[in-house]
Amino acid sequence: MKVHILDDWSDTLRHLPCFARLGGHEVTVWTDHVEGAALAERLQEAEAVCLFRERTRVSAELLEALPRVRLISGRGAWPHVDVAACAARGVAFASRKSDDAPNHAAAELTWALILAGLRDLPGQMAAAKAGRWQQGVGRSLRGRTIGIYGHGRIGQLIAGYARAFGAQVIWWGSPAGRARAQAAGGEVPASRADFFARAEILTLHLRLTPDTRGCITAEDLAQLPPGAVLVNTARAGLIAPGALLAALNAGRPAVAALDVFDTEPLTDPDDPLLSHPRVIATPHIGFVTEDEFDLQFAEIFDQVNAFAAGRPINLVTPSGA
Incomplete structure (x- = not known):
């Protein structure tokens, strides 16, 4: 799959152990933040989009501009994702709140x-x-x-x-x-x-x-x-x-x-x-450590692999399930 990772501002993920989990995919990592038409343009070829926490909002308008996207993969709560819009366009949304793992x-x-x-x-x-x-x-x-x-x-x-x-x-x-x-x-x-x-x-x-x-x-x-x-x-x-x-x-x-x-x-x-x-x-760095990134993105990348293999995990529905 063509996997795009958004908002890795410090260009950290490609240097962590978890990144090897995407070895079978064509991966693009974006280290800056854009919105609107600029974001839609850079994601035109994306089939899976990996979110960096809540740094980018996934709206109905954005999804309408992304005809190839089949999966949005994130971790934690999802106030920034329009889950109903994902469902309406047939885009899978995967995220796990990880209630068993303290930050x-x-x-x-x-x-x-x-x-x-x-x-x-x-x-x-x-x-x-x-x-x-x-x-x-x-x-x-x-x-x-x-x-x-x-x-x-x-x-x-x-x-x-x-x-x-x-x-x-x-x-x-x-x-x-x-x-x-x-x-x-x-x-x-x-x-x-x-x-x-x-x-x-x-x-x-x-x-x-x-x-x-x-x-x-x-x-x-x-x-x-x-x-x-x-x-x-x-x-x-x-x-x-x-x-x-x-x-x-x-x-x-x-x-x-x-x-x-x-x-x-x-x-x-x-x-x-x-x-x-x-x-x-401090500039919202509570979760910004190499150790926490590796833990969180291992789960995000596992969701991508499971979806690509036809066995999706941690899917979220509009009802929140």
Whole structure:
């Protein structure tokens, strides 16, 4: 098959072990991002398209312009793919949410951002390079309370790290998530307000769905304790529009360490959130490690091979099955 891989911005995949799985195909790797007519033109010969997470949206308009495509292969949730349009045009869509495999890379970045927020590592590094020694005083993590919103795989990894560092963990999320946390022996505060009021470090770990979009409100953020650090390596849309910028300007949280933004790629250095003096920013690199790429794309390429062999796996229907 003629297989096209989109949005490999760092040109990483062809150098990983998983790439050998496409040895029987004619493979094209695109290392930049285009949309609209330019994207349709470059995919005219493609029979299978491999998606790089959510970097490209697969719309009905795009599919109509791709007469040869028979398979879209991805991994994880698929808010960026019009599954009904795929079905209507006879294009198979394969993706697996991999609920049994925690994303260690995202958890590790989350922990790095927690420490960076408490110790102001970006500020201290910039000061040292500028010849200013020991600018400001950081805070220790041991003995502090970490509020984890979302009792999923990544949140549970963070809880394990917290215990190793001597921090206390409290949980919040959906009723089902809170029940799982309690069943596992975790502490769930008596109320949502109490959770936010105690969370010296607040970290978000849940999927962005219609139910979770905007679930962190301005009122929630206003209840954070003085000096709180908010970390978001999940999705920017979990926080109500405009609420985080207003909360930072009001002083709660004191610091926001963000790996995700409403607009991505975010290339405007003057963006009010990106340029905020109390924002530590990374460019959505929670999953960007060689190890995680190799794991994820091994599954994406296996889906291509299974489809080519006439035994497709992980097919998604408009009903979500």
